[in-house]
Amino acid sequence: MFAAYAARIDRDQPLSGLELGERPAPEARPGWVTVNVKAASLNHHDLWSLRGVGLGEDKLPMILGCDAAGIDQDGNEVVLHSVIGQSGHGVGPDEPRSILTERYQGTFAEQVTVPAWNVLPKPAELSFEEAACLPTAWLTAYRMLFTNAGVRPGDSVLVQGAGGGVATAAIALGKAAGLRVFATSRDEAKRKRAVELGALEAYEPGARLPRRVDAVIETVGAATWSHSVKSLRPGGTLVISGATSGDRPAHAELTRIFFLELKVVGSTMGSKDELEDLLSFCAATGVRPVIDEVLPLDRAREGFEKLASGDLFGKVVLTV
Numbered sequence: 238m239f240a241a242y243a244a245r246i247d248r249d250q251p252l253s254g255l256e257l258g259e260r261p262a263p264e265a266r267p268g269w270v271t272v273n274v275k276a277a278s279l280n281h282h283d284l285w286s287l288r289g290v291g292l293g294e295d296k297l298p299m300i301l302g303c304d305a306a307g308i309d310q311d312g313n314e315v316v317l318h319s320v321i322g323q324s325g326h327g328v329g330p331d332e333p334r335s336i337l338t339e340r341y342q343g344t345f346a347e348q349v350t351v352p353a354w355n356v357l358p359k360p361a362e363l364s365f366e367e368a369a370c371l372p373t374a375w376l377t378a379y380r381m382l383f384t385n386a387g388v389r390p391g392d393s394v395l396v397q398g399a400g401g402g403v404a405t406a407a408i409a410l411g412k413a414a415g416l417r418v419f420a421t422s423r424d425e426a427k428r429k430r431a432v433e434l435g436a437l438e439a440y441e442p443g444a445r446l447p448r449r450v451d452a453v454i455e456t457v458g459a460a461t462w463s464h465s466v467k468s469l470r471p472g473g474t475l476v477i478s479g480a481t482s483g484d485r486p487a488h489a490e491l492t493r494i495f496f497l498e499l500k501v502v503g504s505t506m507g508s509k510d511e512l513e514d515l516l517s518f519c520a521a522t523g524v525r526p527v528i529d530e531v532l533p534l535d536r537a538r539e540g541f542e543k544l545a546s547g548d549l550f551g552k553v554v555l556t557v
Contacts, residue, residue, distance in 0.1 A: 327352025
């Protein structure tokens with residue numbers, strides 16, 4: 238079957254390890270389901286995999302891709318939860334949890350196999366392309382907002398780095414949930430798009446907000462960390478799920494954190510139950526993933542190049 242896969246690890250030039258071509262179709266295994274992939278979306282996790290983060294040389298070649306929507310063996314339209322081993326279903330009881338492509342072949346292929354427990358019904362209201370955007374970036378944003386930040390309608394939230402998949406998801410979900418959303422971006426066009434998506438205002442990074450917020454959604458890391466901490470009200474919560482600009486900020490703002498009793502919460506992906514809630518939320522409210530571009534699988538390299546450059550707003554989706 239045709240697939241996009243990591244053939245080599247290159248920490249400095251990750252795309253040099255990306256190959257497109259034929260790979261073996263997944264083999265049947267007890268308790269697992271093979272899904273014919275209709276759409277799959279790119280995440281920064283795929284770039285990190287090509288750098289060898291979470292993916293060892295001994296696992297190569299590895300088909301990339303965490304997210305997918307498709308059709309199962311019984312003809313059902315489904316969405317995949319990409320965390321394997323979280324529940325013990327389909328794997329040994331002592332196996333640590335992992336994300337697809339860390340231990341098991343991913344979704345950038347004609348077929349993928351996952352534990353039956355990881356398969357959820359796709360709501361009829363969502364297209365395959367829309368549903369394929371949800372299991373990583375949108376699920377991460379959903380957990381950050383509603384589980385780890387604990388915000389409620391009327392609360393205020395700052396989303397750093399508008400344009401990325403998690404950030405655009407947080408803006409759209411926050412708007413639909415009745416939050417007051419502020420956003421930042423270095424790019425004027427992306428700031429405009431953030432407002433169109435639902436942000437009250439969008440600012441350049443580091444700009445003073447009109448008010449301190451209840452929570453900050455942080456995926457940028459070092460470049461925005463100090464601003465994120467300074468933007469919180471006393472007792473507010475900073476939720477971090479990534480560090481695309483690096484994980485060593487020049488100013489950790491420790492004094493401000495303890496003096497104002499701020500909360501810093503790490504967040505990774507989300508549970509199957511949260512994905513089920515997210516699917517229902519999107520179906521019920523009409524909120525839909527922001528898709529920057531849809532490409533056929535044989536043009537996956539273009540999607541990776543766009544993701545690596547940061548020249549996108551929302552998700553890049555590959556179709557099979």
